[in-house]
Amino acid sequence: MVSIRKTHSDVVDAAGRLFAERGYHGTSMRALGKELGLLGSSLYSHVDSKQDLLVEVVEEGARLFETSAEDARTTQGTARDRLAALVTGHVTVVLDHVDVARTFLNEARMLDAEHRDRVLDARDHYERVFRSVLADGVRDGSFRSDIDPKTASIYILSVLNALERMTRPGH
DSSP states (O other): OOOOOOOHHHHHHHHHHHHHHHOSTTOOHHHHHHHHTSOGGGGGGTOSOHHHHHHHHHHHHHHHHHHHHHHHHTOOSOHHHHHHHHHHHHHHHHHHTHHHHHHHHHHGGGSOHHHHHHHHHHHHHHHHHHHHHHHHHHHHTSSOTTOOHHHHHHHHHHHHHHHHHHTSTTO
């Protein structure tokens, strides 16, 4: 039997899949080891803890969403064009990185306080980008003048985040 050496990236990817499918608390190191064809104890040569794996997956999700927001902010044209780019970027992250996005959206609350605060700051910044684009759109006439950017951004992100649930098999 030929053994294929697992990399740190393989371990993080598998953790992301299992966290997305089973949740953080529903994923044991033993289950992760089985997914990778390793003994649970062998995983500790790749990572210090399950929490460290969650941090890596969630922070990757935060980076993906932040990159898509920065790309959208530099889109030429009106605020409507930038909002379209924000929505497209969000959908692309969710569909192209479903396990990471699902873990970011649903399991970040399981992070320890230090990491959770950092991720919440990133999430708040991401929401502020939406809010800013919507406010710009009210000013430039792209959107109705009675739109509240904060409420509209929360609504738009709620709808976009529901896409993650619609991509689950059987839903």
